Amino acid sequence: MTPDPRDLIGLRDDDLDPSEQAALEALLARDPAARTEHADARALEEVLGAMPPVSAGPSAAEILQRARSKPPIEPPARSGWGWAAGLLAVAAAAVVAVGLSTGDGTRTRGSGVDADVALRAVAEGRGVRELSDGGALSQGEAVVFHVQTTRAGSLTLVEHGPAGAKEVLRWHADAGSAALGGNTPLAWTPDDAAGGQRRYVVEWCEDEGGTCVSDSLVLHWP
Amino acid sequence: MMPATAPASDADLVLAFQNGDDSAFAELYARWRPRATAYAVRMVGSPEEAEELVTEAFVTLVEGRFAPTGSFRSYLFTVLQRKCLDHLRRRGTRGKVLPLLAPEPVEPDLEGAIDGFRDRRRVEAALQSLPDEHRSVVLLYYAHGLASREVAEATGLSDQQVRSKLSYARKTLKTLLEREDP
Numbered sequence: 001m002t003p004d005p006r007d008l009i010g011l012r013d014d015d016l017d018p019s020e021q022a023a024l025e026a027l028l029a030r031d032p033a034a035r036t037e038h039a040d041a042r043a044l045e046e047v048l049g050a051m052p053p054v055s056a057g058p059s060a061a062e063i064l065q066r067a068r069s070k071p072p073i074e075p076p077a078r079s080g081w082g083w084a085a086g087l088l089a090v091a092a093a094a095v096v097a098v099g100l101s102t103g104d105g106t107r108t109r110g111s112g113v114d115a116d117v118a119l120r121a122v123a124e125g126r127g128v129r130e131l132s133d134g135g136a137l138s139q140g141e142a143v144v145f146h147v148q149t150t151r152a153g154s155l156t157l158v159e160h161g162p163a164g165a166k167e168v169l170r171w172h173a174d175a176g177s178a179a180l181g182g183n184t185p186l187a188w189t190p191d192d193a194a195g196g197q198r199r200y201v202v203e204w205c206e207d208e209g210g211t212c213v214s215d216s217l218v219l220h221w222p
Numbered sequence: 223m224m225p226a227t228a229p230a231s232d233a234d235l236v237l238a239f240q241n242g243d244d245s246a247f248a249e250l251y252a253r254w255r256p257r258a259t260a261y262a263v264r265m266v267g268s269p270e271e272a273e274e275l276v277t278e279a280f281v282t283l284v285e286g287r288f289a290p291t292g293s294f295r296s297y298l299f300t301v302l303q304r305k306c307l308d309h310l311r312r313r314g315t316r317g318k319v320l321p322l323l324a325p326e327p328v329e330p331d332l333e334g335a336i337d338g339f340r341d342r343r344r345v346e347a348a349l350q351s352l353p354d355e356h357r358s359v360v361l362l363y364y365a366h367g368l369a370s371r372e373v374a375e376a377t378g379l380s381d382q383q384v385r386s387k388l389s390y391a392r393k394t395l396k397t398l399l400e401r402e403d404p
């Protein structure tokens with residue numbers, strides 16, 4: 001569909017394909033108001049492109065030291081379901097059905113599936129600390145979720161709170177461990193200001209829409 | 223005469239850092255920290271809070287997550303804008319000051335723009351009136367030169383949504399600047 005050339009005003013040439021560029025040029029040639037708006041955008045670019053003076057901040061060595069001095073984040077030990085146990089289960093191709101009560105019903109984990117998923121949470125505020133299942137966050141902290149999977153597949157994280165279930169994120173992940181959001185870890189806080197207990201359920205499903213497995217944990221918000 | 227050595231690209235520096243060369247990180251940091259800080263100050267208003275957010279962003283990049291799939295610039299601003307928006311959300315209020323912005327003469331050579339868009343101090347002030355997400359999109363696109371698809375990647379919006387927000391933000395700024403025109 002050809003976009004309205006008015007939607008192209010103010011965009012740089014390198015963001016336009018040849019047909020968009022031609023449409024914009026034709027609009028600018030015939031419409032003085034469009035020319036003014038386009039010139040406004042160029043002036044805005046020039047004004048904002050001038051960087052304000054800023055402080056130097058800490059040195060690169062300090063940044064590296066700060067990043068490396070953080071304690072390594074270990075997966076939390078949760079009753080009856082550790083990461084090591086999960087990986088061993090995969091290695092042994094164990095077939096164990098474990099009922100898991102979650103906020104939206106009972107799901108099965110490990111029922112004939114050679115895949116596993118584990119969810120853990122890290123509180124981020126002024127520092128970083130691991131949260132165990134049932135852990136509490138403090139005022140001003142957000143949570144970064146980490147998910148470990150043994151196979152690539154589709155993942156969905158859902159928050160179950162007082163107002164019901166809310167999908168936090170749906171994404172595709174390769175096997176391994178990653179922060180939710182991948183390269184741009186999501187620092188999550190509930191949308192409403194109400195504190196209290198919320199359950200977070202991550203569900204991994206085979207890409208072809210086959211079997212799913214899930215893991216969950218409970219967090220307490222201030 | 224010896225040919226001048228071209229500066230290493232961001233991608234080369236990222237690779238060198240991943241291979242254990244800390245000096246590569248130092249160069250990336252020196253190259254990008256000023257622009258990152260300028261963005262954060264304009265987002266949160268407070269130079270002190272902006273400095274801490276930028277530091278946190280670089281720490282996050284180093285913490286085993288230093289794996290940009292696109293350009294380093296896009297990766298950095300993706301992390302930083304998330305931190306700024308999270309910070310504003312938690313704080314619940316927006317900054318109102320830009321005390322470090324010394325006036326600098328700007329003389330756009332473009333004809334036709336309204337006078338308000340030529341006045342840096344007024345533009346900076348009007349920028350603070352935009353909703354946070356719109357301000358972020360305007361800064362990433364117009365101040366830092368990210369392509370619209372890079373802005374989309376950084377903000378989690380579609381390319382069309384980015385274009386829409388840019389258009390809305392420009393019109394809002396224009397209304398504000400015209401209203402204040404002497």
